[in-house]
Amino acid sequence: MKFPRVQTVLTVIAAVIPLALLAILLFLGSYAWPAIRFNGLGFLFKLTWNLGNLYANPVTVAGQVVPRGAQYGILVFIAGTLLSSAIALLLAVPLSIGIAVFLTEAVGGTLRELLSFVVELLAGVPSVVYGLWGYAVLIPLVAHQIGPFLRSALGFLPVFAGSVGSGYGLLTAGLVLALMVVPIIASTLRDALLHVPIPLKEGAYALGATHHEVVREVMLPAVRSNLVAASILGLGRALGETMAVLMVSGGALNYLPHNIYSPVTTMAAFILSQLDSALTDPTGMAVRSLAEIAVVLFLISLLVNLVARLLIWQTERRSRVAHG
Amino acid sequence: MxxxxxxxxxxxxxxxxxxxxxxxxxxxxxxxxxxxxxxxxxxxxxxxxxxxxLSPTLFTQVTNGISGGLWNAIQGTLLLVVGALVFAVPIGVLSGIYVAEWPRSRFAGLVRFVADVMTGIPSVVLGYFGYITMVIGLGWQFSLLAGAITLALMVIPYIARTTELAMLNIGHDIREAGSALGLSQGTVIFRVVLPGALSGVLSGIMLAVAISVGETAPLIYTAGWSNYAWNGSLVHAPVGYLTYVIWTFINQPFASAHALAFAAALLVIALVLLVNAITRTLLQRR
Missing domain, CATH: 1.20.5 (Single alpha-helices involved in coiled-coils or other helix-helix interfaces)
Structure with missing residues (x-):
């Protein structure tokens, strides 16, 4: 009991962080509660988002006052979110492995510094600037080059067949998201590769392995769990990304994507773009339903991050045990 | 052979x-x-x-519809960043110190874990939280304070984690030397360890600045948008910011709007790069 004051003050201040998380969950949840009651589980599985007749007298359904004909289903946005994130990860994971291997094993000195800086810079570019570049450069490129090329090369698969569209859509969103996720995965993987125990590598060389075989058969398997954790972190980023996706995804309402070029909307983009129109609902149920999307998004990202952090924590503990 | x-x-x-x-x-x-x-x-x-x-008038005139200058947005971005730091630096740095200095306590473990998890919350969700609690709940409307606090919530975990790492980089011998001289725990932490960890702590704050400058989603429904320069009020008055210009003006079918969007993007990128450069020199000096 010599100097308890500093510790007490610091503990109280540090408590702000867990309390903030709790407050976010509580306030969002309680604000969305009437919508959760009204929408039920169908919220997640219905295709149609319809504000209802805002000029007729509201009706009472399930104890909640809502506009006549109002229906809130977010399956379209869940599909858009999952599909664009999946495309992003499918592209970003192999690219990140290539980059991390190149940075740790192929180059050294100034070139490694320079390329690491490029990867860091990629992480520093704000989301809305990616959106601007996507709008100005990537959308015409997808509409006139990448899309037609994919259709002629892979058109036998239904996913790549059909109209290429305007360039706004799933593919463009996935490409932009991939760029944003690569630095997260690549930098984590680079750090892990740098920490692969040297005796492990020397052992493989002593068995006559080539340099690339050491990378492929020894180093990459050694960092597998780091790769999984980093990919999940990247997935979390992609699921919640808002501005860049909003600017290039085209904004689909009430229909599911039929091919990889279709316009889509993600949950995050929808929340941001629809508040103005939801505010025209005099019963407020539309805004509360948007809050319910925020709750769903919050819970998904919480879950994804929990899994990633637990994995990282476990690998750290295991390596600590392994090294004595 | x-x-x-x-x-x-x-x-x-x-x-x-x-x-x-x-x-x-x-x-x-x-x-x-x-x-x-x-x-x-x-x-x-x-x-x-x-x-x-880019032209000099960008820095002197305010936005007029879809043309004019960007002074209101530049000023608003700076105000929002400073406002976010006012809340985030004390809370983030002190939390980081706590987690670093009492690493074995269960509560420190919880704080560290929650901070890590919070960096993964989508910024638009934080924006919605700010909208519900401050903009309509407290009746502040779109305002500087609502925007700044929302940004602060976003960057506190980053500042806390970088501060913790910087403090942990200072060896135990230094803390013990301080204690051996009869310094109190508080004096050791704030006068011995923290000065040594300062460049790391500052780099965390710089990261927070870079994030705040580049964010859009949490501000749209907390700070709003204003065509006018700041009138000095913390609440009840919306503020402009550069990233809003990028997002909104690129969708307008006018050359002047597109020019403003690209000018704003250049300013944002330049600011982020400048902050990154400062961080690098800070970390190299150590």
Missing amino acids: SLTARRSPTPRGLRRRRLRGQIGWTLSGLSVLLVAFPLIDLLAVIVEKGLRA
């Missing part, structure tokens, strides 16, 4: 293995190019179009 030559596989097998390796290296070099090229193109496009739109 002769031993390895005898034991190694047939030359043909070795050649194939080497070829596989070369293909592997080529692919990984290619992935670097595939990612570096878009970044270079992005920077080139924004610098080129942004420079063409």
Whole structure:
């Protein structure tokens, strides 16, 4: 009991962080509660988002006052979110492995510094600037080059067949998201590769392995769990990304994507773009339903991050045990 | 040498293995190019179009509809960043110190874990939280304070984690030397360890500045947008910011709006790069 004051003050201040998380969950949840009651589980599985007749007298359904004909289903946005994130990860994971291997094993000195800086810079570019570049450069490129090329090369698969569209859509969103996720995965993987125990590598060389075989058969398997954790972190980023996706995804309402070029909307983009129109609902149920999307998004990202952090924590503990 | 030559596989097998390796290296070099090229193109496009739109009036005039200058947005971005730091620096730094200095306590473990998890919450969700609690709940309407606090919530975990790492970099011997001189725990932490960790702590704050400058989603429904320069009020008055210009004006079918969007993007990128450069020099000096 010599100097308890500093510790007490610091503990109280540090408590702000867990309390903030709790407050976010509580306030969002309680604000969305009437919508959760009204929408039920169908919220997640219905295709149609319809504000209802805002000029007729509201009706009472399930104890909640809502506009006549109002229906809130977010399956379209869940599909858009999952599909664009999946495309992003499918592209970003192999690219990140290539980059991390190149940075740790192929180059050294100034070139490694320079390329690491490029990867860091990629992480520093704000989301809305990616959106601007996507709008100005990537959308015409997808509409006139990448899309037609994919259709002629892979058109036998239904996913790549059909109209290429305007360039706004799933593919463009996935490409932009991939760029944003690569630095997260690549930098984590680079750090892990740098920490692969040297005796492990020397052992493989002593068995006559080539340099690339050491990378492929020894180093990459050694960092597998780091790769999984980093990919999940990247997935979390992609699921919640808002501005860049909003600017290039085209904004689909009430229909599911039929091919990889279709316009889509993600949950995050929808929340941001629809508040103005939801505010025209005099019963407020539309805004509360948007809050319910925020709750769903919050819970998904919480879950994804929990899994990633637990994995990282476990690998750290295991390596600590392994090294004595 | 002769031993390895005898034991190694047939030359043909070795050649194939080497070829596989070369293909592997080529692919990984290619992935670097595939990612570096878009970044270079992005920077080139924004610098080129942004420079063409840059003029002195951008810094003196306020936005007028979809033309005019960007003074209101530049000022608003700076105010929001400073406002976010006012809340985030004390809370983030002190939390980081707590977690670093009492690493064994269960509560510190919880704080560290929650901070990590919070960096993964989508910024738009934080924006919605700010909208519900401050903009309508407390009746502040779109305002500087609501925007700044929302940004602060976003960057506190980053500041806390970097502060913790910086404090942990200072060895135990230094703390023990301080205690051996009869210094109180508080004096050791704040007068001995913290000064040593200062460059790391500052780099965390710089990261927070870079994030705040570049954020859009949490501000749209907390700070709003204003065509006018700041009138000095913390609540009940919306403020402008650069990222809003990028997002909104690029969707307008007018050349003047597009020019402003690219000029704003150039300013945002320049600010982020400047902050990154400051961070690098800070960390190198250590």
